[in-house]
Amino acid sequence: MRRVVITGQGAINALGHTATETCTAMREGRQGIGQLEFRDVSRLSIQIGGQVRGHDASSLFSRQQLSLYDPNTQFALIAAAEAMQQSGLQVSDELAPRAGVIMGNSGGGLQTIDENYRTVYEEGKNRVHPFVIPRLMNSAAASHISMTYGLKGPTFTVSTACASSNHAMGQAFETILLGNADVMLTGGSESMLVFGGIKAWEGLRVMSKDACRPFSKNRNGMVQGEGAAVFVFEEYEHARARGAEILAEVVGFAMTSDASDIVMPSREGAARAMQGALRSASANADEVGYINAHGTGTAANDRSECAAVREVFGDHADNLMISATKSMHGHLIGGTGAVELLACIMALREGVIAPTIGYEDPDPDCDLDVVPNEARDADVSLVMTNAFAFGGLNAVLALRRI
Known part of the structure; x- marks a missing residue:
């Protein structure tokens, strides 16, 4: 039976x-969400986000490369x-x-x-x-990664x-398990923090104007972020043979479809x-x-996710720690699960559980241990990370300490 381990991470x-x-x-429970800075932001009703600050593309890439690389890439x-x-x-x-890229x-x-x-x-x-x-x-980012490293x-x-x-x-995990690589x-990347991107999301009326407060009764919506996280997934024996340091083992993956509503999440599907x-x-x-919860800070997501955790884990749900790091870095949409995997690896390797910051008011519909406001030391050997998307598309990964 082939096994899959993680030997590198970047973000x-x-x-x-x-x-x-x-x-x-x-670990410090730091707030990365702040005032957005780009053209015409004053025309937006939503003016906060988890924006990457201090990114000097010209110092990292040539003019020729920049002609091909959107910030997402x-x-x-x-x-x-x-x-x-x-x-x-x-x-x-x-x-x-x-070797490949997904x-x-x-x-x-x-x-x-x-x-x-x-x-x-205009x-x-x-x-x-x-x-x-x-x-x-x-597909630009995947293509450029493959070309950069000859994958x-x-x-x-x-x-x-x-x-x-x-x-x-999950697809990368299964590709290695099946012996195809x-x-x-x-991982994932996203760069939606532009005028048109925010304006489109405003129309959904799910965005907060002041903060992302997952699981807190006074939450009022999600906050977008941007960025990327990438991991090296490697077959276990291949990693051992070259003496690589192993960060964690990927041991499980599942995906489901709610088949119910384009925007409203389903407890059953999760x-x-x-x-x-x-x-x-x-x-x-x-x-x-x-x-690591999907935990967007919307009432619909937070309540349905907590109800799903209760259904799956029963009495053990009271002993689980569940946190939403979107409260710190924002919702990176297509890249969000990758950044959140960092928190899972940190929990396994360092015994530190990232907090849900901005938590102010308990919600009886979210009565789980959400690790409010401060990180916590804990000994955990198996963790999960949830992603529940618009369209009812759900994907969950499980990682084990090795």
């Missing part, structure tokens, strides 16, 4: 420009570089066909789209840059809204996904010590 988001910085911020490449460096992986001619993304190169719509519609120009299509396509195996992008990166990482770079991840991991419910 850039509102909490930091590396995975290390991100985990430090999570830039973030993915930055995270992939950190993950590859930590893993110490060298891609030989022999390994290249057995990334999650929802909006594609939305900054490129936003800029070029302005060029055509400024009335009849020409756009010849590389607009290669910049905006959803010639299975490579594609998954786009399932807020579950994109969990679906991507030995190494996969996987519960089936968590139950499926437990079966996939050959684990009992009482083995799970921590769940």
